[in-house]
Amino acid sequence: MSSLKVRVEQKKLERAAYVLKCMAHPMRLGIIDLLEQRERLTVSQLQEVLKIEQSLLSHHLTNMRDKGILGTHREGKNIYYFLADKSISNIIACIQGSKTF
Template identity: 75%
Template sequence: MTDLKVRVDKKKLERTAYVLKCVAHPVRISIIDLLEQEAQLTVSQLQEVLQIEQSLLSHHLTNMRDKGIVETRRQGKNVFYFLTDTTISDIIACIKGCKPVRQ
């Protein structure tokens, strides 16, 4: 039992917890999944797929941008959202691989 130790440094654990708290919402996970499929999307494109109000979507995107999960790029009158770190897509892969819990 003396060889047991935490294998991830404290800063990485704190960043991971910070990101997981931010994405711990079905809409935000869906946004990550969509941005994994298409490198960048506009609010209109995201809204069309997610079928939620623009104001609610903007709230989620702002939260994700403030936490450093997504960034924006302006092209003319369009603002495109993209993932800042594609390793967050590993979360989606993990979720897809999870087996449903029987109740």
């Protein structure tokens, strides 16, 4: 047992827990899944697929942006959302590949 150790540094574990806590909502996981399929999407595009109120969607997007999960880019009157860290999409691959979900 003496050779057993935590292989990931503490700061990375803390960041992972912070991000996973933010993402622990079906709607937020859906947003990540959609942004994995398309490089970037507007609130209107996301709302059309997710079929939720714009105010609730904006709440989720703001929370995810504030936590560094999503980034934004403005073009004219449109704000596009994108995954700030592409490795986040690995979570969707884990969910899809899991037999227990």
